[in-house]
Amino acid sequence: MTLSNFDQEKGLARLHLMERIRAFEEAARRAAVDEGLVLGAIHLSIGQEAVAAAVIEPLRRDDYILSTHRGHGHTLAKGADATAMMKELLGREGGCCGGKGGSMHIADFGVRMLGANGVVGANITIAAGAAHGIKLLGGDQIVVCFFGDGAANRGPFLEGVNWAGVFDLPILFVCEDNQYSASTLTSDMTSGDVAERARALGLRTTQADGNDVTGLAATAAEITARIRETGKPEFLHAKTYRLSGHTYFDPATYRPEGEADHMRETACPIMRLRTDLTRAGVTEGEMDALRQAAAEEMAAALDAARAAPWPADDSVFADVQDIGSPVEEAF
Amino acid sequence: MAVMSYADAAKLAIAEAMRADPTVWCVGEDLGRGGVFKQYTGLVEEFGPDRISDAPISEAAIMGAAFGAAMAGTRPIVEMRFADFALCATDELVNQIAKARFMFGGQSRAPMVIRKPMGMWRSSAAQHSQSLESWYVHIPGLVVCCPATPQDNYTMMKAAIACDDPVVYLEHKDIWLTEGEVDTARTGAFGKANIRREGEDVTLVSWSNTANLCVAAAEALAQEGIGAEVIDLVSLWPWDKAAVLESVRRTGRLVVAHESVAVAGFGAEVVATVAQNVMLKAPPVRLGSPRGLIAYAPNLEDQMRVTAEMIAAAAKKTMETEPA
Ligand SMILES: Cc1ncc(C[n+]2csc(CCOP(=O)(O)OP(=O)(O)O)c2C)c(N)n1
Numbered sequence: 001m002t003l004s005n006f007d008q009e010k011g012l013a014r015l016h017l018m019e020r021i022r023a024f025e026e027a028a029r030r031a032a033v034d035e036g037l038v039l040g041a042i043h044l045s046i047g048q049e050a051v052a053a054a055v056i057e058p059l060r061r062d063d064y065i066l067s068t069h070r071g072h073g074h075t076l077a078k079g080a081d082a083t084a085m086m087k088e089l090l091g092r093e094g095g096c097c098g099g100k101g102g103s104m105h106i107a108d109f110g111v112r113m114l115g116a117n118g119v120v121g122a123n124i125t126i127a128a129g130a131a132h133g134i135k136l137l138g139g140d141q142i143v144v145c146f147f148g149d150g151a152a153n154r155g156p157f158l159e160g161v162n163w164a165g166v167f168d169l170p171i172l173f174v175c176e177d178n179q180y181s182a183s184t185l186t187s188d189m190t191s192g193d194v195a196e197r198a199r200a201l202g203l204r205t206t207q208a209d210g211n212d213v214t215g216l217a218a219t220a221a222e223i224t225a226r227i228r229e230t231g232k233p234e235f236l237h238a239k240t241y242r243l244s245g246h247t248y249f250d251p252a253t254y255r256p257e258g259e260a261d262h263m264r265e266t267a268c269p270i271m272r273l274r275t276d277l278t279r280a281g282v283t284e285g286e287m288d289a290l291r292q293a294a295a296e297e298m299a300a301a302l303d304a305a306r307a308a309p310w311p312a313d314d315s316v317f318a319d320v321q322d323i324g325s326p327v328e329e330a331f
Numbered sequence: 332m333a334v335m336s337y338a339d340a341a342k343l344a345i346a347e348a349m350r351a352d353p354t355v356w357c358v359g360e361d362l363g364r365g366g367v368f369k370q371y372t373g374l375v376e377e378f379g380p381d382r383i384s385d386a387p388i389s390e391a392a393i394m395g396a397a398f399g400a401a402m403a404g405t406r407p408i409v410e411m412r413f414a415d416f417a418l419c420a421t422d423e424l425v426n427q428i429a430k431a432r433f434m435f436g437g438q439s440r441a442p443m444v445i446r447k448p449m450g451m452w453r454s455s456a457a458q459h460s461q462s463l464e465s466w467y468v469h470i471p472g473l474v475v476c477c478p479a480t481p482q483d484n485y486t487m488m489k490a491a492i493a494c495d496d497p498v499v500y501l502e503h504k505d506i507w508l509t510e511g512e513v514d515t516a517r518t519g520a521f522g523k524a525n526i527r528r529e530g531e532d533v534t535l536v537s538w539s540n541t542a543n544l545c546v547a548a549a550e551a552l553a554q555e556g557i558g559a560e561v562i563d564l565v566s567l568w569p570w571d572k573a574a575v576l577e578s579v580r581r582t583g584r585l586v587v588a589h590e591s592v593a594v595a596g597f598g599a600e601v602v603a604t605v606a607q608n609v610m611l612k613a614p615p616v617r618l619g620s621p622r623g624l625i626a627y628a629p630n631l632e633d634q635m636r637v638t639a640e641m642i643a644a645a646a647k648k649t650m651e652t653e654p655a
Contacts, residue, residue, distance in 0.1 A: 064403070098436030109438040114402055119426050125392040126427060129399020136356060136381060136405050159392035166387060319437035320471050321496040323521045324569030 006280035011273060014057070014213050015287060018049040018270050019294035021073040024082055027298040028072070028089050029248045037306060038089050038248075042103040043070040047211075047243030050269035051176045052077040054216035055144060055236070058224045064112045064130050064143045066123040069104045071116030074146055080108035086301040092308035099311040100319075121147060121154030124173070128160045131169035135231070142227050143171040150181025152194040158201070164233035165202040171233045172223060173198065176210065178242035183254045198235035210238030211269040214276060241267055332514050338370040338507040340481035343515070344488035345408060349378055352406065355492060356382040358397055359410025367412055368448060368507050394420035398428050398441055406442045406492065414447035414501060415458050428497045429472030444491040444498050450540055450590055451625060452504035454632060460625040462539070462591035467499045468568045468600070474498040474521055475568040477539040481511035483565050486519030494521070503540040522569035530558030533584040533646045536575055536601050538564040541588050541637055548642035559646055567597050572604055579605050583612035584649040588642050593619025613652035616645040
């Protein structure tokens with residue numbers, strides 16, 4: 001069967017972006033495991049790439065996103081430079097945060113990616129505030145806030161979502177539900193349903209298959225257009241699955257035997273899109289070429305990062321604060 | 332020069348800043364009705380409910396959302412109602428606001444004023460009375476300011492709004508109605524002490540309302556022929572080390588007094604800094620609250636207070652000690 005109405009061009013662009021996200025994280029994982037070059041914990045979004053690719057696709061460059069500890073995919077999708085990101089993971093000069101933040105604080109304000117966050121759930125109130133700022137300044141941008149299923153059990157979820165509803169803010173909250181919170185099955189520690197919580201707070205709520213990039217992109221385009229028009233917050237619950245461990249060194253043995261393998265074979269968003277593209281008449285060769293290009297790009301990013309120096313020693317005292325800066329006060 | 336209350340002085344500074352800069356706005360519970368201490372009275376009429384914004388009882392969201400709005404290009408003034416309730420927003424202040432600029436490699440700023448009314452005020456008991464200023468001094472990234480007079484509350488509020496760093500701005504609840512002259516032409520700077528009284532015999536260092544008690548103590552000491560210099564630090568980070576060191580080099584005697592718990596209070600920092608730099612004529616004295624809890628009944632509450640009499644007595648004690 002061929003899918004005649006399938007938009008090949010968009011499908012290939014999404015495939016390329018998802019391959020880039022995966023290649024970035026595979027390169028980072030290799031740099032961590034094989035060479036010890038990535039110094040701190042990194043949280044991979046392998047298996048979840050469709051959420052980043054689809055939800056960010058309809059955004060403008062001047063729209064804002066905020067992310068979590070699992071933020072490489074969102075950051076790349078918003079348009080950040082992979083080499084600067086890789087340098088950041090290696091703690092090098094030229095990293096997007098000057099080597100001061102690492103993976104868990106990755107940010108690129110140039111593309112209005114206002115930061116990953118090391119504190120689960122903390123970005124929810126901050127994102128609502130970014131939307132509040134836009135509204136006060138009379139802007140027409142919107143904000144997308146990504147968080148995990150576990151974050152919905154923290155207080156900032158209630159406070160931030162309520163805030164957006166009270167002030168009618170142009171924000172999309174995206175619960176990227178990979179079903180696990182570290183080693184815990186989130187449903188074991190969650191009473192009721194997360195989307196129902198958002199609904200109870202007055203938000204229009206959509207539930208979607210987070211591994212179907214084509215369907216999710218259409219849904220996200222519709223929701224973000226509506227937010228831009230109405231200025232009202234919405235909530236998207238995207239169900240996905242984390243194919244790797246919580247951190248790159250987590251073997252994830254807490255999962256039922258065979259679960260991850262089964263999901264890799266049946267639910268991987270890259271695999272699913274390739275199947276759809278094949279049906280639409282795209283050749284394996286064309287798709288493999290995109291994978292190859294992504295792998296080469298990220299290998300080059302890693303080479304550049306490996307070659308980069310450490311940040312200047314005295315940069316540790318820069319950008320703490322202007323007044324009462326530690327440079328003047330150290331003794 | 333006009334005479335106005337401590338509360339009105341800050342309000343005037345805010346109103347002037349809001350007229351000059353449309354990105355300045357205030358957010359907190361009950362602000363539309365003037366705020367719980369009436370320190371915003373009349374502002375909503377002039378600036379409207381978007382810029383004098385009410386908020387749900389969500390301290391974490393007030394702090395977090397104001398931070399997000401700061402990153403999006405506004406300059407929020409955050410009202411925490413009581414310093415005690417600001418603890419509900421500790422992650423937002425300490426892990427997010429104070430660190431964002433550094434963690435993101437200088438890509439962001441958090442130009443925010445975080446107002447936290449502090450201190451003992453009538454019988455308000457243990458959850459509405461605390462002075463926690465030293466906690467915030469311990470957090471790199473924050474500026475900490477504790478004005479004691481209407482003039483300083485005007486001048487430093489203006490400086491705080493103009494500052495690109497987050498400023499934890501602790502006003503003392505017991506002096507909202509205290510009146511004083513305010514010269515709106517004066518400008519202030521963080522890290523610059525206010526020498527409230529000059530003297531050559533003993534240096535009294537303090538901040539917030541206890542600085543006012545030091546002035547009263549110095550007046551009493553003057554009756555006995557003792558010249559006490561009163562240094563009101565006004566801001567605790569940065570703090571005016573130079574003014575303190577210059578003074579104790581002259582007087583050779585030091586009393587530091589504050590309302591907060593003495594143990595690990597900022598007074599310890601002042602005494603340690605002086606000890607590292609100056610040989611005093613007498614051991615320094617550090618006055619603060621016992622490490623006890625603030626009670627409701629006045630006779631119990633009073634046992635946690637540092638008074639002008641205690642400050643004067645401490646100063647006299649330093650005068651009695653002869654160098655070994
Ligand atoms: C406030 C807080 N508590 C705990 C942690 C430790 N922690 C980091 S990630 C994580 C799991 C978060 O789960 P979820 O929100 O579902 O996101 P996911 O990791 O699945 O992407 C935990 C518990 C943290 N970083 N912050």
